[in-house]
Amino acid sequence: MIVPMLPTQFLERALKLYPHKLGVVCEDKRFTYRQYGERVNRLSNVLLDMGVKQGDRVAFLGPNCHRLLEAYYGVVQIGAILLPLNIRLLPADFAYILADAEASLLFVDRDLLHLIEPIKEELKSVRQFVLMSDEAPPA
Numbered sequence: 001m002i003v004p005m006l007p008t009q010f011l012e013r014a015l016k017l018y019p020h021k022l023g024v025v026c027e028d029k030r031f032t033y034r035q036y037g038e039r040v041n042r043l044s045n046v047l048l049d050m051g052v053k054q055g056d057r058v059a060f061l062g063p064n065c066h067r068l069l070e071a072y073y074g075v076v077q078i079g080a081i082l083l084p085l086n087i088r089l090l091p092a093d094f095a096y097i098l099a100d101a102e103a104s105l106l107f108v109d110r111d112l113l114h115l116i117e118p119i120k121e122e123l124k125s126v127r128q129f130v131l132m133s134d135e136a137p138p139a
Contacts, residue, residue: 008077011037026066036070043074050105050128054079057101061085061094061116062109062132071107087112095119098126107132 005013014023014033023033031039052058058075060082062068068084075082083101085094094115098106102125108116110133120129 008073011040011073024066024069026069029066031066036066039066039070040073040077043070044078047074047078047080047105052078052080052105056080056105057083057103059083059085059098059101059103059106059126061087061112062107063087063111067107067109067132087115089115091115091119095122098123101125104128105130109133110135 011033015037019034019037020032022030023036024031047058052075058071058080060068060071071082071084083097083103085097089097099122103123104125105128106116106123106126107130110131113131116123116129
């Protein structure tokens with residue numbers, strides 16, 4: 001009998017069967033399934049610490065790379081809903097989508113921040129913004 005898996009079960013299975021195999025490649029970054037699983041769990045814990053609850057909408061504006069894949073699992077495994085945004089849209093489109101979805105948190109890639117800054121004050125439902133960058137924050 002074939003039993004379909006839930007999305008979060010794909011990662012659980014890969015962690016059990018292939019922990020040391022390469023699981024995620026994004027440009028020059030490479031993660032084994034174990035490393036990827038650790039990143040996903042870290043994201044889930046941070047979201048919980050930030051007050052994200054089951055059913056909350058978490059929006060993501062960034063390139064289709066490892067962070068988005070981590071969000072697909074990290075957001076879902078705490079019962080929140082991931083809202084990936086198309087980076088080719090206009091600020092007015094983002095304002096409409098985020099308001100309509102009532103997103104409470106928005107991840108924004110540093111290189112795409114210019115798309116959100118003009119509409120930031122319109123985003124009444126978004127309580128928290130997370131800036132994503134590979135650069136270390138200033139000391």
